Amino acid sequence: NAGVTQTPKFQVLKTGQSMTLQCAQDMNHEYMSWYRQDPGMGLRLIHYSVGAGITDQGEVPNGYNVSRSTTEDFPLRLLSAAPSQTSVYFCASSYTSATGNEKLFFGSGTQLSVL
């Protein structure tokens, strides 16, 4: 069982370049989300999705786009990379149930540097 898979693990971009961070989960989870982690700031929510075709903004959405065409995939797009977007990005999935087993399942992270 792969869980949450993020690619790539490392990426270096030049200012103004665009790219897509990929995230896929094979657990049929309803919810998926993207976080960025910066030193001393913990994890901050960028965008999230409660199901295929439904997305919404989190705390720090500017400069990022998302879409959720399938339950499994939730890519994060940087349209025009800026040095301020240098960070570690985590994708997560989650679900609700009657058993109280809800939790966030995290991917292994993508370390992005924008020069």
Add this chain to the structure above:
Amino acid sequence: AQSVTQPDIHITVSEGASLELRCNYSYGATPYLFWYVQSPGQGLQLLLKYFSGDTLVQGIKGFEAEFKRSQSSFNLRKPSVHWSDAAEYFCAVGGVNFNKFYFGSGTKLNVKP
């Protein structure tokens, strides 16, 4: 507004000593509370969570946390720290919709031999 505060950025304890990491939250509805641990270069691993019921919850690796609604706190404790516990610890809060989580800024734990 929803937020999580971890007032201690760094903590150093001796191996075998007890540990308490503080977490205070602000949340407008019934909170779901979590503690995660992150080792260097790794992702986040869930230590424990509180949804309802007994306010003292047990987690993995010998950790426990106590939910105190009156103090809006969810402090993490361990009676005897091991060198392998050195890591960064994050407190998080979410709601029943379980789609948005707010994380604290983290506490880095250093363990002295």
